[in-house]
Amino acid sequence: NAGVMQNPRHLVRRRGQEARLRCSPMKGHSHVYWYRQLPEEGLKFMVYLQKENIIDESGMPKERFSAEFPKEGPSILRIQQVVRGDSAAYFCASSPREGNTEAFFGQGTRLTVV
Amino acid sequence: DQQVKQNSPSLSVQEGRISILNCDYTNSMFDYFLWYKKYPAEGPTFLISISSIKDKNEDGRFTVFLNKSAKHLSLHIVPSQPGDSAVYFCAATPLGQNFVFGPGTRLSVLP
Numbered sequence: 001n002a003g004v005m006q007n008p009r010h011l012v013r014r015r016g017q018e019a020r021l022r023c024s025p026m027k028g029h030s031h032v033y034w035y036r037q038l039p040e041e042g043l044k045f046m047v048y049l050q051k052e053n054i055i056d057e058s059g060m061p062k063e064r065f066s067a068e069f070p071k072e073g074p075s076i077l078r079i080q081q082v083v084r085g086d087s088a089a090y091f092c093a094s095s096p097r098e099g100n101t102e103a104f105f106g107q108g109t110r111l112t113v114v
Numbered sequence: 115d116q117q118v119k120q121n122s123p124s125l126s127v128q129e130g131r132i133s134i135l136n137c138d139y140t141n142s143m144f145d146y147f148l149w150y151k152k153y154p155a156e157g158p159t160f161l162i163s164i165s166s167i168k169d170k171n172e173d174g175r176f177t178v179f180l181n182k183s184a185k186h187l188s189l190h191i192v193p194s195q196p197g198d199s200a201v202y203f204c205a206a207t208p209l210g211q212n213f214v215f216g217p218g219t220r221l222s223v224l225p
Contacts, residue, residue, distance in 0.1 A: 059212075107156060
């Protein structure tokens with residue numbers, strides 16, 4: 001049973017470009033969470049999705065950021081018109097979420113904006 | 115407003131001794147608590163969890179204690195090993211909602 005898969009592991013974008021980060025949850029998991037970790041900081045919640053639904057996006061910046069988790073395929077975190085401050089590690093986690101259960105994390109995507 | 119707090123940014127412990135990592139929370143709706151370990155350039159790895167109906171959960175060298183009235187939990191590692199050196203995150207969640215993480219505590223286990 002493969003774990004949570006994120007790709008790419010490293011992504012370099014110039015200011016103003018778009019960044020697309022992909023997350024394939026563990027098999028059987030229908031709940032996905034995205035977190036951002038800035039250097040020397042903790043994990044900041046961004047968005048919580050179920051298949052085809054956004055459950056909680058209270059941690060997502062209002063502009064330039066969007067997330068989806070389609071019926072088929074991975075969850076996508078999209079950042080439009082990236083700026084230097086978007087440089088961070090972005091982690092995805094998944095859970096089956098039937099009652100209380102842990103979330104399992106991917107290896108993360110390190111985004112560098114140059 | 116930080117709902118999950120880990121007031122010690124770092125902790126150093128001698129190999130073989132006990133490591134105690136602390137976590138405080140403010141949201142009384144949290145009913146499930148977790149500890150994750152993170153090495154540099156890797157994703158967080160789940161360690162141990164506890165439901166609010168319990169006050170202790172043990173798994174090998176790791177024990178988590180929960181004091182609901184004080185809104186406090188702690189992770190005990192006994193005996194500590196050099197491979198335990200990592201950043202430890204406390205997380206909490208109300209049922210059906212997202213996981214809220216603390217800022218982490220960097221544990222260094224000295225040989």
